[in-house]
Amino acid sequence: MLDHKIEQVIIDSLLLTKDGVGIFDADDRLVFCNEALEMLLGIPAEKALNQTFSALCFRSFTTKTGINIEADCFDTWISAALTKRRSCDYRTFETDTVEGKHFIVTEQIVQQHFLYLYITDITEKKQNEQKLTLMSQELQKLATTDYLTGIYNRRYFYETAKVEFSRSQREATKLSVLMLDLDKFKGINDSYGHNAGDLVLQTFACTVGDY
Missing domain, CATH: 3.30.450.20 (PAS domain)
Incomplete structure (x- = not known):
């Protein structure tokens, strides 16, 4: 006692x-x-x-x-x-x-x-975890998106394509890839400058993103 x-x-x-x-x-x-x-x-x-x-x-x-x-x-x-x-x-x-x-x-x-x-x-630990999560998400976004247009970049394409090709082979399903090109884009840069060319790319990316 x-x-x-x-x-x-x-x-x-x-x-x-x-x-x-x-x-x-x-x-x-x-x-x-x-x-x-x-x-x-x-x-x-x-x-x-x-x-x-x-x-x-x-x-x-x-x-x-x-x-x-x-x-x-x-x-x-x-x-x-x-x-x-x-x-x-x-x-x-x-x-x-x-x-x-x-x-x-x-x-x-x-x-x-x-x-x-x-x-x-x-609480402080949770707040720090949330900050780290947001930082990780932001770094992931920076690593997989194009800075100018905000759409996914080449690195993301290759990573995703590898996964999709493997899935297509595994499930014996068809896989399609669409390639788009901007006609006479070089002429826009030469005639109006790179700022105008950047605006065209941003507008194009935004339009494609809607679909």
Whole structure:
């Protein structure tokens, strides 16, 4: 058994930690909640205490604050959530809030009846992941499209053609390739300059792109 001082240190640590901590009793009522958990619940800790998990979720659903519940029917959503809740002694998952915060949530059953909830804010990590994804998409676009016209370039054509030729051979289907040429294009460059030629290419690419 822990002496009183150690117990108080543990309680103070749970209250002061930047990670959210909550404890639900056997009736699924919140009996302990630190201030950090407010970020997920969207409600002050003192108001969240003694409310059931379902009631807290329903509040988020109706007020559009706290837990992000993307569902048209709350009853259907909460039924699915309760099926997973307490289904095992330990589980971890990701969730987010209406305000745009992201969390890793850990649930653990302790002493058979109590559910210990621990959340860690991973918003910055998610934002960095999104930035990396956008950068990757932009690099992919730069590598496979022509800067002037915005249409796919030779590299993309060769990569796609290789895939399509292989598929055609594998499935024994016909494959067609269409080649287009601009008549007297050199004359446009010579007579009106390369800027005019660029405009012709852009207009042509835009027209072809519509089809």
